[in-house]
Amino acid sequence: MTSSSGLPRLSRRALLGSAGAAGLAVGAVGGALGQQALAAPAAGTGGSTGAALGRATIPFHGPRQAGILQPAQARVQLAAFDLADGAGGTGSRDGLRKLLRQWSATAARLARGEDAPSAENQIARDAGPCSLTVTFGFGASLFDKTGLTDRRPAALAPLPDFPEDAIDRARSDGDLWVQIGADDALVAFHALRVLQRQAAGTATLRWQMAGFGRTPGATPHPMTGRNLMGQVDGTNNPKPGQDGFEEKIFTGGDGWFAGGTYAVVRRIRMLLDNWENLPTDRQERVIGRRKSDGAPLSGGTETTAVDLTARGADGALAVPADAHIRVAAPGSNGGAAMLRRGFSYADGVLADGSPDAGLLFVAFQADPMKGFVPVQRKLARGDGLSRFIRHESSGLYAVPPGAPEGGYVGQALLD
Amino acid sequence: MTSSSGLPRLSRRALLGSAGAAGLAVGAVGGALGQQALAAPAAGTGGSTGAALGRATIPFHGPRQAGILQPAQARVQLAAFDLADGAGGTGSRDGLRKLLRQWSATAARLARGEDAPSAENQIARDAGPCSLTVTFGFGASLFDKTGLTDRRPAALAPLPDFPEDAIDRARSDGDLWVQIGADDALVAFHALRVLQRQAAGTATLRWQMAGFGRTPGATPHPMTGRNLMGQVDGTNNPKPGQDGFEEKIFTGGDGWFAGGTYAVVRRIRMLLDNWENLPTDRQERVIGRRKSDGAPLSGGTETTAVDLTARGADGALAVPADAHIRVAAPGSNGGAAMLRRGFSYADGVLADGSPDAGLLFVAFQADPMKGFVPVQRKLARGDGLSRFIRHESSGLYAVPPGAPEGGYVGQALLD
Numbered sequence: 001m002t003s004s005s006g007l008p009r010l011s012r013r014a015l016l017g018s019a020g021a022a023g024l025a026v027g028a029v030g031g032a033l034g035q036q037a038l039a040a041p042a043a044g045t046g047g048s049t050g051a052a053l054g055r056a057t058i059p060f061h062g063p064r065q066a067g068i069l070q071p072a073q074a075r076v077q078l079a080a081f082d083l084a085d086g087a088g089g090t091g092s093r094d095g096l097r098k099l100l101r102q103w104s105a106t107a108a109r110l111a112r113g114e115d116a117p118s119a120e121n122q123i124a125r126d127a128g129p130c131s132l133t134v135t136f137g138f139g140a141s142l143f144d145k146t147g148l149t150d151r152r153p154a155a156l157a158p159l160p161d162f163p164e165d166a167i168d169r170a171r172s173d174g175d176l177w178v179q180i181g182a183d184d185a186l187v188a189f190h191a192l193r194v195l196q197r198q199a200a201g202t203a204t205l206r207w208q209m210a211g212f213g214r215t216p217g218a219t220p221h222p223m224t225g226r227n228l229m230g231q232v233d234g235t236n237n238p239k240p241g242q243d244g245f246e247e248k249i250f251t252g253g254d255g256w257f258a259g260g261t262y263a264v265v266r267r268i269r270m271l272l273d274n275w276e277n278l279p280t281d282r283q284e285r286v287i288g289r290r291k292s293d294g295a296p297l298s299g300g301t302e303t304t305a306v307d308l309t310a311r312g313a314d315g316a317l318a319v320p321a322d323a324h325i326r327v328a329a330p331g332s333n334g335g336a337a338m339l340r341r342g343f344s345y346a347d348g349v350l351a352d353g354s355p356d357a358g359l360l361f362v363a364f365q366a367d368p369m370k371g372f373v374p375v376q377r378k379l380a381r382g383d384g385l386s387r388f389i390r391h392e393s394s395g396l397y398a399v400p401p402g403a404p405e406g407g408y409v410g411q412a413l414l415d
Numbered sequence: 416m417t418s419s420s421g422l423p424r425l426s427r428r429a430l431l432g433s434a435g436a437a438g439l440a441v442g443a444v445g446g447a448l449g450q451q452a453l454a455a456p457a458a459g460t461g462g463s464t465g466a467a468l469g470r471a472t473i474p475f476h477g478p479r480q481a482g483i484l485q486p487a488q489a490r491v492q493l494a495a496f497d498l499a500d501g502a503g504g505t506g507s508r509d510g511l512r513k514l515l516r517q518w519s520a521t522a523a524r525l526a527r528g529e530d531a532p533s534a535e536n537q538i539a540r541d542a543g544p545c546s547l548t549v550t551f552g553f554g555a556s557l558f559d560k561t562g563l564t565d566r567r568p569a570a571l572a573p574l575p576d577f578p579e580d581a582i583d584r585a586r587s588d589g590d591l592w593v594q595i596g597a598d599d600a601l602v603a604f605h606a607l608r609v610l611q612r613q614a615a616g617t618a619t620l621r622w623q624m625a626g627f628g629r630t631p632g633a634t635p636h637p638m639t640g641r642n643l644m645g646q647v648d649g650t651n652n653p654k655p656g657q658d659g660f661e662e663k664i665f666t667g668g669d670g671w672f673a674g675g676t677y678a679v680v681r682r683i684r685m686l687l688d689n690w691e692n693l694p695t696d697r698q699e700r701v702i703g704r705r706k707s708d709g710a711p712l713s714g715g716t717e718t719t720a721v722d723l724t725a726r727g728a729d730g731a732l733a734v735p736a737d738a739h740i741r742v743a744a745p746g747s748n749g750g751a752a753m754l755r756r757g758f759s760y761a762d763g764v765l766a767d768g769s770p771d772a773g774l775l776f777v778a779f780q781a782d783p784m785k786g787f788v789p790v791q792r793k794l795a796r797g798d799g800l801s802r803f804i805r806h807e808s809s810g811l812y813a814v815p816p817g818a819p820e821g822g823y824v825g826q827a828l829l830d
Contacts, residue, residue: 053632074489074600074630077761120691120698122645122706127633185489185627189643189761189772197691208763208770212600215489215630217468218542228604230537276535276612283535291537346492346604347762348623355623357604 053183053216054128060108063259064250065402065409067133068341068364069240071222073181076211076343077192078265078360080174080395081203083145093146095202097414100136102198103178104408107134107191116194124190130183134191136409137177137263137397145175151413153257153398155367159264162380162391171267171393174206179263179362183216207393209267211343211360224294224302228344228357229275229388231287232294235302237340248337250401251366256412259401261364264338264372267345267393270358275388286384288323296325322384328375338363338371358389368396468598468631469543475523478674479665480817480824482548483756483779484655486637487628488596491758492607493680493775495589495810496618498560508561510617512829515551517613518593519823522549522606531609539605545598549606551824552592552678552812560590566828568672568813570782574679577795577806586682586808589621594678594777598631622808624682626758626775639709639717643759643772644690644803646702647709650717652755663752665816666781671827674816676779679753679787682760682808685773690803701799703738711740737799743790753778753786773804783811 058066083092106117113129115122143152161167178195182188188210196205214225227233238245251260275283284291294302298310298318308326310318319326330337341364346357365371379386403409473481498507521532528544530537558567576582593610597603603625611620629640642648653660666675690698699706709717713725713733723741725733734741745752756779761772780786794801818824 051632051635053630054634075627119695119706120645120693123641123643125641125645125707126638127629128635130630130633184630184633185761186629186641186643186759187633189759190645193687193691193770205764205768210761210763212490214542214601215468215545215599217466217632218545218599218602219469220466220543223541226538226540226601228538228601230535230540230605272608276608278535280534291534292540344601344604346600346625348625349620353620355608 051128054130055113056131056183057113057129058111058131058133060104060111060134060403061405061407062402064261065135065399066111067135067179067181068249068261068339068399070131070133070181072213072225072341072343073131073133073188074183074213074215075181075185075188076213076360077178077180077188077208078211078362079178079180079192079196079208080139080206081176081178081196081199082206083142083175083203084201093148093414096142096146096410099199099202100410100414101408103134103136103195104403106194106198107136110134110191110194116190118194118197121190121193121197123193124184124187127184127187130187132182132187132191133180134195135179135181135263135399137179137399138410139173139175139177139395139397141173142175148413151256153251153260153262155262155369156396156398159368159394159396160373160377162376164380164386165391165394167394168392171207171209173395176203177263177265177395177397177399209345209360209393210347211345213343227342227359228270228272228346229283230291231283232289232302233342234340235289235294238338247366248371249339249364249366257398257400261366261399262368262371263395263397263399264361264363264365264368265393265395265397266359266361266391268359268361269356269390269392271388271390272355272357285320285323286388288319288325297323320384322382324379324383324385327378327381327383330375337367338365338375364399466543469545470528471546471598472528472544473526473546473548475519475526475549475818476820476822477817479676480550480814481526482550482594482596483664483676483754483814485546485548485596487640487756487758488546488548488603489598489628489630490596490600490603491626491628491775492593492595492603492623493626493777494593494595494607494611494623495554495621496591496593496611496614497621498557498590498618499616508563508829511557511561511825514614514617515825515829516823518549518551518610519818521609521613525549525606525609531605533609533612536605536608536612538608539599539602542599542602545602547597547602547606548595549610550594550596550678550814552594552814553825554588554590554592554810554812556588557590563828566671568666568675568677570677570784571811571813574783574809574811575788575792577791579795579801580806580809582809583807586622586624588810591618592678592680592810592812592814624760624775624808625762626760628758642757642774643685643687643761644698645706646698647704647706647717648757649755650704650709653753662781663786664754664779664781672813672815676781676814677783677786678810678812678814679776679778679780679783680808680810680812681774681776681806683774683776684771684805684807686803686805687770687772700735700738701803703734703740712738735799737797739794739798739800742793742796742798745790752782753780753790779814 058070060066111129111132140156143149180188180191224232224234249261280291289296296306298307312318341362343360345360348356350356400410473485475481526547555571558564595603595606639647639649664676695706704711711721713722727733756777758775760775765771815825
């Protein structure tokens with residue numbers, strides 16, 4: 001709104017300029033994981049309570065791509081693109097290189113809170129970057145289409161089919177994967193539209209899904225989130241700094257993909273009508289955790305290690321044999337080997353009247369054969385929760401390491 | 416998260432208790448319109464920056480229903496319900512009365528930040544009310560089904576068909592309309608699920624749509640929002656306290672509907688691919704306002720009154736003949752006679768690859784024949800913007816006055 005003094009609305013660039021001057025590093029939205037976030041306190045020029053949310057900035061450039069280690073934002077847009085028909089081999093590679101260079105430059109600009117390169121779309125004007133992150137991944141098909149099959153990362157093979165899967169291939173896979181997160185829905189949608197427009201002629205949108213998490217400030221302090229089943233979800237997620245974290249999540253070696261990670265993306269619909277018909281105590285036995293605070297049924301608090309051998313007064317296992325946390329429990333391999341960063345989705349109702357809602361599961365790992373695949377194999381066999389969910393789409397993407405200043409994501413593969 | 420001292424997570428009730436004690440009335444999210452919002456500063460017990468967003472409370476009870484005069488929240492769930500088959504007449508009226516009593520009590524609880532009456536769904540546990548509002552409306556069909564045709568408000572007749580309409584009746588109309596707004600997506604979805612579950616046996620979900628607005632704090636200070644076309648949208652919205660505001664928005668008289676309002680709800684898809692292909696200056700001529708700051712093309716700032724007679728240096732009208740703001744301009748009736756409170760939506764892509772995105776138009780008015788209908792008639796005839804939008808669903812609902820403490824919405828009709 002133009003001020004009564006007739007001064008024009010502050011440009012996003014001006015906003016960020018002042019934020020930079022006051023530059024104060026804080027964990028803006030999520031404690032330990034927020035170390036990359038920068039936020040300035042509300043400036044004196046009309047700043048309102050909470051304007052730090054808008055100004056919070058996560059740099060695009062760095063050794064890891066943004067959008068992996070940072071806490072999930074309030075809003076996500078997931079999308080996949082396919083290289084345009086007719087392209088192929090070297091020519092297609094040129095187009096891909098140009099697109100990734102443009103996408104990276106744009107993502108870096110938007111993450112800094114600068115305007116998009118072209119002005120036709122100004123959906124996010126007035127807003128700060130709101131912790132915007134853009135993460136790029138490559139599907140297996142990308143390598144074949146660009147004549148780079150021999151440089152495809154080893155583990156980028158199709159995920160196996162699991163029992164009970166009901167996968168819609170039209171909303172799965174894709175040559176290029178984009179994850180856009182922000183704490184403002186307009187900022188996230190704006191970034192998607194800008195990237196989509198830049199892809200014109202090179203790649204077309206294959207599928208797109210929107211998700212959401214907690215709005216910063218909705219809870220009195222950062223805490224493990226809840227999914228749409230109402231369960232505390234993510235308690236045992238590995239955390240940066242923990243022993244072995246880097247090796248579990250990021251690839252080693254010295255090829256172009258060193259320092260990358262694999263993203264498994266699954267749209268998992270929740271059968272909420274059935275779920276909410278279960279009394280709370282039965283829901284808790286399906287999961288193996290107390291609903292109110294996420295503590296394992298073997299006792300303690302949310303962060304207490306589950307005791308799978310514990311028994312109740314009646315002699316029965318405290319955590320039932322088919323409880324989700326028992327079946328999903330890591331075996332002797334030393335702990336969960338994937339970093340989940342999921343979002344909820346709720347897209348209205350299906351033809352049968354049931355909610356089209358659930359989880360956009362996103363998990364990063366150094367090797368899907370040690371992360372997602374063995375866990376999902378176990379879950380699909382014996383998890384009591386599987387009666388209440390349906391996996392409806394699936395993707396596996398190689399997520400390259402981050403780009404340094406002036407570079408672009410995928411440069412080591414394409415240059 | 417359980418604190419390291421072993422103290423349990425604060426219950427929502429406890430949170431609100433402390434908020435009540437510190438009770439401080441502030442315009443939490445939107446300046447002049449936020450006068451009903453109450454928020455407490457972050458408490459000493461672990462409150463983090465921005466936690467006021469979670470604690471902000473908009474009372475359910477009052478002379479007007481909540482969710483009309485308050486600024487649009489970051490998230491909305493719109494839904495319509497139909498009374499269950501087989502019901503009718505007096506019996507159906509009993510069921511409706513019981514449902515509205517239960518819905519009102521639940522909406523009031525959730526708005527205060529208390530837990531839902533039943534525990535199967537705890538999606539919003541841990542979160543504050545986040546400015547939750549629940550607004551109820553009655554479709555014309557409700558009166559026939561409950562034997563109350565003679566008490567149907569006069570203006571609750573079907574909206575006329577407009578040229579270019581492409582209305583999907585399955586996502587239109589309905590006996591009962593519910594608008595749920597909150598600054599947290601999980602809080603809004605939770606409320607919807609609780610209300611839907613309570614309706615079981617009495618009413619079934621007919622349609623549901625999710626929308627979004629700005630997250631508080633995304634912009635440096637409250638300002639008129641932008642829609643997904645990137646346009647500043649809502650500049651001339653009437654504001655409480657303005658001359659004639661009450662008479663334009665709320666009904667008079669002394670019947671059961673006195674102090675009510677009519678909600679027009681339209682799902683308006685934007686043809687964003689076409690729109691973004693227009694250069695900015697052509698977009699501006701379609702709307703009649705500058706894109707950057709919303710100032711009319713006749714000059715000034717966003718809030719400057721448009722001069723429809725102004726001409727540029729070339730002698731042409733500054734605001735073109737078919738510009739949206741010219742065609743939508745109120746005539747001699749003294750100003751816009753509806754209060755718009757819309758939200759954006761973005762639900763992925765349609766089969767043809769275009770975005771399923773646009774505006775969930777919600778507008779409140781004392782008489783749709785003086786508010787929405789005449790404006791839309793003009794727009795459908797001559798608005799340059801109509802080439803870039805499609806009205807895909809439509810509803811008109813009588814929104815009763817608010818309920819006093821201990822009462823329920825619709826009580827004057829049903830008791």
